[in-house]
Amino acid sequence: xxxxxxxxxxxxxxxxxxxxxxxxxxxxxxxxxxxxxxxxxxxxxxxxxxxxxxxxxxxxxxxxxxxxxxxxxxxxxxxxxxxxxxxxxxxxxxxxxxxxxxxxxxxxxxxxxxxxxxxxxxxxxxxxxxxxxxxxxxxxxxxxxxxxxxxxxxxxxxxxxxxxxxxxxxxxxxxxxxxxxxxxxxxxxxxxxxxxxxxxxxxxxxxxxxxxxxxxxxxxxxxxxxxxxxxxxxxxxxxxxxxxxxxxxxxxxxxxxxxxxxxxxxxxxxxxxxxxxxxxxxxxxxxxxxxxxxxxxxxxxxxxxxxxxxxxxxxxxxxxxxxxxxxxxxxxxxxxxxxxxxxxxxxxxxxxxxxxxxxxxxxxxxxxxxxxxxxxxxxxxxxxxxxxxxxxxxxxxxxxxxxxxxxxxxxxxxxxxxxxxxxxxxxxxxxxxxxx
Amino acid sequence: xxxxxxxxxxxxxxxxxxxxxxxxxxxxxxxxxxxxxxxxxxxxxxxxxxxxxxxxxxxxxxxxxxxxxxxxxxxxxxxxxxxxxxxxxxxxxxxxxxxxxxxxxxxxxxxxxxxxxxxxxxxxxxxxxxxxxxxxxxxxxxxxxxxxxxxxxxxxxxxxxxxxxxxxxxxxxxxxxxxxx
Numbered sequence: 001x002x003x004x005x006x007x008x009x010x011x012x013x014x015x016x017x018x019x020x021x022x023x024x025x026x027x028x029x030x031x032x033x034x035x036x037x038x039x040x041x042x043x044x045x046x047x048x049x050x051x052x053x054x055x056x057x058x059x060x061x062x063x064x065x066x067x068x069x070x071x072x073x074x075x076x077x078x079x080x081x082x083x084x085x086x087x088x089x090x091x092x093x094x095x096x097x098x099x100x101x102x103x104x105x106x107x108x109x110x111x112x113x114x115x116x117x118x119x120x121x122x123x124x125x126x127x128x129x130x131x132x133x134x135x136x137x138x139x140x141x142x143x144x145x146x147x148x149x150x151x152x153x154x155x156x157x158x159x160x161x162x163x164x165x166x167x168x169x170x171x172x173x174x175x176x177x178x179x180x181x182x183x184x185x186x187x188x189x190x191x192x193x194x195x196x197x198x199x200x201x202x203x204x205x206x207x208x209x210x211x212x213x214x215x216x217x218x219x220x221x222x223x224x225x226x227x228x229x230x231x232x233x234x235x236x237x238x239x240x241x242x243x244x245x246x247x248x249x250x251x252x253x254x255x256x257x258x259x260x261x262x263x264x265x266x267x268x269x270x271x272x273x274x275x276x277x278x279x280x281x282x283x284x285x286x287x288x289x290x291x292x293x294x295x296x297x298x299x300x301x302x303x304x305x306x307x308x309x310x311x312x313x314x315x316x317x318x319x320x321x322x323x324x325x326x327x328x329x330x331x332x333x334x335x336x337x338x339x340x341x342x343x344x345x346x347x348x349x350x351x352x353x354x355x356x357x358x359x360x361x362x363x364x365x366x367x368x369x370x371x372x373x374x375x376x377x378x379x380x381x382x383x384x385x386x387x388x389x390x391x392x393x394x395x396x397x398x399x400x401x402x403x404x405x406x407x408x409x410x411x412x413x414x415x416x417x418x419x420x421x422x423x424x425x426x427x428x429x430x431x432x433x434x435x436x
Numbered sequence: 437x438x439x440x441x442x443x444x445x446x447x448x449x450x451x452x453x454x455x456x457x458x459x460x461x462x463x464x465x466x467x468x469x470x471x472x473x474x475x476x477x478x479x480x481x482x483x484x485x486x487x488x489x490x491x492x493x494x495x496x497x498x499x500x501x502x503x504x505x506x507x508x509x510x511x512x513x514x515x516x517x518x519x520x521x522x523x524x525x526x527x528x529x530x531x532x533x534x535x536x537x538x539x540x541x542x543x544x545x546x547x548x549x550x551x552x553x554x555x556x557x558x559x560x561x562x563x564x565x566x567x568x569x570x571x572x573x574x575x576x577x578x579x580x581x582x583x584x585x586x587x588x589x590x591x592x593x594x595x596x597x598x599x600x601x602x603x604x605x606x607x608x609x610x611x612x613x614x615x616x617x
Contacts, residue, residue, distance in 0.1 A: 329442070329511065332460050337507030338484060341461055349483045387485050 024178060025171045027121055033183075034110035035138035041106055047146040054147025057140055060290060061133065061206035062282035063148070067093045075100075075148075076156035081127045083220065086163015088127040096153040109145040110138065116177070123173035125165065126180070131222055132208035135186045135201070180221025189304065199297025202290060207282075209298075212239050212274065228298075231363075237273045238363045244299050248307035250357055256309070258295035262288065263381040269356040270386050272375050273366075284381045312355040313414025319407060323418075327407025330400050334392065343412050349387055359413040364423060367405050371396075372428045394431045398424040446513050448472065449523030464505035464513055465489050468520060476521035476556050482506045486591040490557040492519040492564060499571070500564050521556035524563065538607045539563050546603035550594035561587050562604045569614035576615050579608060 023029065042050070058064065066081070067090045068074045075094040080087045094100040101109070108119045116130030117123055124130060136144075160166065187200035203209050213228045230241035240246075247257060250268055260266035264279035271279040283291055301307045318324060332341065335353070339345055343354035353359055358366040374391035392401065398421035405424075409415035424430055440461075445454035448468075458467060468474040468491075480488030484507035493503045494517040503518075526535040536544070539562045549555045565586040574582050583604050592600065608614045 329460065333509035333512035333514075336461060337463060337509065346483060349485070387483065 024174050027117070027123070027171070027174050030115060030117065030174055030177060032111055032117075033114050033134075034107055038107045038110045038138060038142070039105075042142060042146060046142070047150070050143040050146040051150060053140070054143035054145070054150075056287055056290065057136075057144050057206055058147050059282055059286045060202050061144075061208065062278060063093065063144075065277050065281045066090045066127075073154045073156065075151055076154040078156070078159050080159075083127070083163075086161060086165045088125055088161050088165055089159035090127070091158050092154065092156050093148060094151055094154040094156075095149045096155050099155055099157050100153060101148070102153065104145075106142065106145055109148075110141050113141050113144070116173075116181070123170040123177075125161075125170075125173065126176070126220060129208035129211045131181050131184070132205055132211060134181075135184050135205040137186070140206075176219060176221065180217070180219060182224065184224075192304070193296075195293045195296050196300060198290065199293035199295070202294055203297050207294065209242070213242050233365070235274050236365075236369060238361065238365045240357055240361060242298060244301045244307050247299060248301075249310050250360060251309045251312055251355055252299065253309045254292070254295045254299045254306060257299060258288075258292045261291045261295060262286075263384065264378075265351070265380050265384060265386075267352060267355055269358060270351045270378065270380070272370070272378070276378055280378075280380075313360065313412070315412070316410045316414060316416050318416050319410035324403070324407045324410060326400075327403035327405070328411070330396070330404040331407060334396065334404070338389075343408075348384055350389065351386065353408060354412045356412065359408050360415070361413075362415065364405055364409065364415075364419050365427065367408065368401065368419070368424055368427050371401055371405065372424070372430065393428050396431065397421075398430040401430065442511055444510055444514050446515060447517040448474070449519055458510050460509070460511065462510050464491075464508050464510045467510035468505065474520050474522050477505055478553050478556055479506060480553070480557075480591075486554070486557075487561070487589045488554050488557045488591070490560045490590070491521070492560050493517065494519065500567050502561055502564050521559060524559055537563065538611065539566065539604070542603035542607045543600065546599045546606065548596055548599040548603045549592075550596055554590060554592045554594075557590050558587065558592070558600055561590050562600070562607070565604065566607055566611060566614065569608055570611070573614055573616045574608075576617050579605060579615055583608070 064074055066079055067077050069076070069078050073094075075092065077090040077092040079090040081090065092100040095102040097103055104112070104119065111117050111119075112124065112128075113130065113133040113136055115134070116126070116128060184204070187197070187204050189196070189200075192200075210222055210224075210227055212232070212234050213230050215223050215226050215229060215231050217223050228242045230239040232239050252260070252266075252268065256266060260268070260271075261279060261283035264271040264276065264284060283294070296306065299306050319328075331339075338350035339353045340350075343352055343356075345352035358370060361367070370389065372391055372393040374389045375386070377385060377388040379385045396404070401424045402419045402421045405419045406417075409417070409419070439459045441457040441459050443455040444458040444467075445452070445456075447453065453472065456471065458471070465477055465479050468477050469479075477491055478488040480486035484504050487502075487504060489504055489506040490502045491505055492500045493513070494500050500519070503513075524537050525533045525540060528534040537559070539559055543549060543555065543559065543562075549558070565583065568586075580601070583601050587597075587600065587604065
């Protein structure tokens with residue numbers, strides 16, 4: 001008797017579980033959240049009026065940054081995004097009717113940005129930052145739609161994804177969404193200024209700063225509870241913490257952060273790696289008021305007050321230790337010619353090391369990566385440029401690089417932990433013979 | 437405050453130099469000019485951009501590479517082997533130049549340089565490039581673009597690039613084993 005009941009219970013539970021799983025798989029828990037009224041197409045007059053706003057928002061979202069190869073054509077996709085499960089390729093978002101999104105209705109476009117679901121109930125992978133664009137207001141999605149549909153069509157087929165993404169796994173994104181896609185709203189705060197609201201809306205929404213700067217959980221979902229704390233590795237570099245406290249501790253003010261976003265250059269270093277694409281294609285081209293809003297939101301502490309810059313770290317006493325002097329002499333012989341004997345840098349040639357975030361960060365990965373692999377010549381706003389830094393992987397031994405980084409971090413980064421040759425070699429193969 | 441010095445030993449143009457006490461932070465080009473009176477290496481921008489100050493460094497495996505002397509301290513080259521512009525041509529027992537290198541000769545024949553300020557750097561770059569072709573020949577069709585890539589960093593404000601590049605192409609084509617069809 002008892003066993004029958006237990007069995008029936010178990011069967012019932014299993015049936016419910018299977019039905020629920022099927023419901024999730026079929027997307028029943030992901031109803032459309034698009035605004036009412038977007039079924040009507042935009043009129044020509046509306047489209048014309050929305051274009052400038054759409055352009056600015058597309059810049060804020062850096063849509064073209066991911067949806068264009070560096071050599072172009074603009075918006076035709078094909079940019080690889082590596083994940084542990086395979087490579088995703090960004091898609092053609094030009095209005096081409098065959099290969100692009102030319103057949104998307106206004107409502108389809110809203111559904112993509114709000115819900116991450118393309119026409120035909122096709123679940124997008126979270127390489128598309130729909131968990132961020134979700135908070136975008138309907139009139140702004142309309143503006144983006146108007147702008148993107150006004151771009152030149154490019155008949156470029158999409159590149160097939162690799163790895164697990166070759167399999168028909170799109171419906172399983174519904175499970176992912178169940179745990180990783182909260183129904184977020186545009187940030188609001190009692191008594192907040194227009195500027196703060198605008199900055200918050202852009203940073204937490206279209207700007208999707210958190211797509212890199214907020215760590216991800218084991219299922220690659222954004223850990224919103226640890227917003228903007230950084231720490232993940234993107235393209236081999238550790239993403240810096242950009243919470244207000246940390247930015248202030250690293251010497252940023254609203255004005256200097258805004259200047260950095262507009263130019264790509266700051267006293268804390270120049271944009272490199274993936275951030276260079278952001279400053280180069282997105283924030284440097286945006287309206288100054290929007291960039292200031294972003295900076296002001298990022299510099300606002302938990303209590304709602306704008307934080308002011310702190311003084312950089314003082315040299316640690318250990319920087320004068322005999323053990324670190326080899327590192328100092330390596331700096332003097334290999335680096336000081338451009339970065340200065342006091343780490344002050346040369347404008348438009350080499351960024352300062354004193355106060356540089358790559359030197360200050362607890363993780364030495366970014367500093368070591370740049371020392372070993374160098375940075376290519378980069379151009380910045382206003383005809384500014386930084387000349388290529390050579391990589392030293394084949395000109396210094398792992399011990400020399402370790403000593404160099406250890407001294408730099410103690411001298412300018414407030415970091416006393418000694419870097420080992422093994423840490424250096426974990427990043428790139430280094431010349432084996434010692435020279436000095 | 438006294439100037440911090442370190443002992444420096446290296447090989448330049450086949451001659452052992454040092455050990456000599458050299459200030460920490462002294463650029464290699466100053467060491468060449470002031471300590472060794474090797475003034476052929478040109479100081480240009482001082483920021484590693486124009487490449488006028490480039491000299492040849494012979495790596496332990498014998499392969500030459502280009503290196504800039506304005507941004508690196510003399511001590512960066514401790515224990516290394518360098519060849520400056522003075523060490524390129526053959527010299528007789530009296531130390532007089534007896535035979536130019538094929539690159540030097542070609543630059544003269546092609547009227548490659550005008551003011552000549554960038555020339556020591558171009559001689560270095562072109563020599564390193566032709567040496568690299570001897571190890572790894574290039575297809576005839578790719579030669580021109582490879583020359584442009586190899587010499588691209590070197591700035592000539594008289595804009596004599598075309599004649600420099602033509603001279604290098606000439607040497608590459610005449611040197612056996614550099615170009616394959």
